[in-house]
Amino acid sequence: MKETWRWYGPLDQIQLSEIRQTGAAGIVTALHEIPYGEVWQRDTIAERRSEIKAAGFEWDVVESLPLHEDIKRGTGDLASLFANYRQSMANLAAEGVHTICYNFMPLLDWTRTELNSPVANGGTCLRFSAFRMAAFEIGMLGRAEAENDYPTEVIAKAREWFSASSDKDQKELLNSIMSGMPGAYDRYDIEGLQRALDTYRGMDAADIRANYQRFLNEVISTAQDLGMRMCVHPDDPPRDILGLPRIVSDADDIAWIMGVNDAPANGLTLCSGSLGANPANDVVEIARTYSDRIHFAHIRNVRKDPDGSFEEAEHLSGDTDIPALCRILLGEEKARKSAGHPDWKIPFRPDHGHELLSDPEKKTFPGYPLIGRLRGLAEIRGVLHALSA
Template identity: 70%
Template structure:
């Protein structure tokens, strides 16, 4: 498995020299400065590659794009989309021409990921990302005042949310809004309450069936080009894996993934296996999902969450939480072996330690939420140990 690290380029407070010290050599990045829907020029791609490889002694390589974003008009199925599809295909072609052939993307409407707390306390003084069902209900019902939001929450959660909103200070509410807005993609534009209401209005009437139809059209437009280019497209599951803000989510469980991969029956139409996103759904058996779709997994995000009965969850340490990480990694190692035996040159699955806790010197550094240095390095070291142990055991069994 190829150890990789998400890096935000010039927007990142973590330097490439620090990433090397974690042991990772693959860089997962994107041209975050380019507006959605615009072509990624070859010159800009090569400039980012040159930045990553400027010091050959570091041994770093851009191996995964995360993400090549899908324009919101495509998700809404709105207007003349031919130019947007053409631009997306051209960006794919330019990346392939530069040797970058694994592209992670998502089809979540409006928000990429959503958390209500960016600095929930953990044992010993660190912090973690958290999704509180209570706080989300307070936001939707009392701050956003979304019609029909009450139907998405239990009576107990609604009662607690009403109490929180009544006793919260203006600073508490501002903090909640800022935490939720941290999941907005792109150039980090953020909405106030009125702006979010207006943005949600653009999705009015978009149900699950309509979003699926728009996604199927996207796949039909881009996957044949990916096959021609030798590019592996890999969709990221919904985070969290549930409808949100009245918007449907359609990549949340095994049935959803089967539908996505069934739209284009080719290896280029693949999956980013995110153990944290899928793991937040109590119905999901993440190792079983990985085994079912293993041949179509092109990239993995390895992290863990601890779920609560009311639907809340918190980012756990990588080997803690509810997902059996050793069982999941064993599935990925078995798939790598299968690919090697089939003679595939691209048998190695790139992975990155996802969403670490803020620990030690991470605190106060101001890195992207969920992407500190020390916390992710701890996660990578733990995952590396699991991989080494399982690999050793498998080698001994083969030799026995």
């Protein structure tokens, strides 16, 4: 498997020269400065790729070529948005970048309620607290329907937290929930988020699926023609939040996605952390079932609580059997190599990581510290070497 590292380009506090010291061979990045829906021009792509190449890397995966919210809602000038997306794909392919990771999460990307939750041996991690999320939805957003989305005991704890919370506590919670949106992404205040949620009012999972199917129909044939691989990232967390339906959360969702357009270019980003946060998911079995459609992997681990909360665990010590997962990915690579595929290696990156030692001084994007991810990469590297021996 090819070791890669997520880098946020000029927005990142971590330099390519530092990433070089991790031993990673490839870069996963995007043109985060470009607003959603606009074309990624070839000269801009070429400039970023040249910068990456000069530092000794290949640009292996685009994460992400984001989708405009109108595509997810099925509103607005869709013809122009799809045309722009296809042109960006063509420009990327012309510059030798052939793998695109994307997601179909309405409005928000990954969502956490705490960015600096203490861990046992020192350092901090990202955490999703069910009662804090419920407090946000019910107390701060005033979304009464949210009471139907959480267990009674979680609602009670949410009310207790909200009653005792200060303005500072509530601002920190809002900031945490908005922090999964890097680059030029919108960040909402409470009123702005309420307005944005209203644009999805009345839409259910079937509506979102229909809009997703339209997107696949518009871009997958282009990907096939360009020799590109599209790989959807699972929802994070893998459950409905804010009343927004999420449709890439479990094995049934993945089966629908892979079946509704069975072209090889329509593939999966196997994120062991996102899928692992859903107690119903057997991440290893999902990897086994869809191994031939995995174009990219995020390897991380989570530790779940019975109330629906979870936190980022050490890469090898959470709820998912990472060595078993790596064994499946290595087996799939072997099959691809035997079949003569020239690009048989599956790129992976150590996803998220604890903030350790001097990481807080860097002020990196939440979840993307240097030392914490380096530790994760080293641990995964050891697993892969042992399994390949």
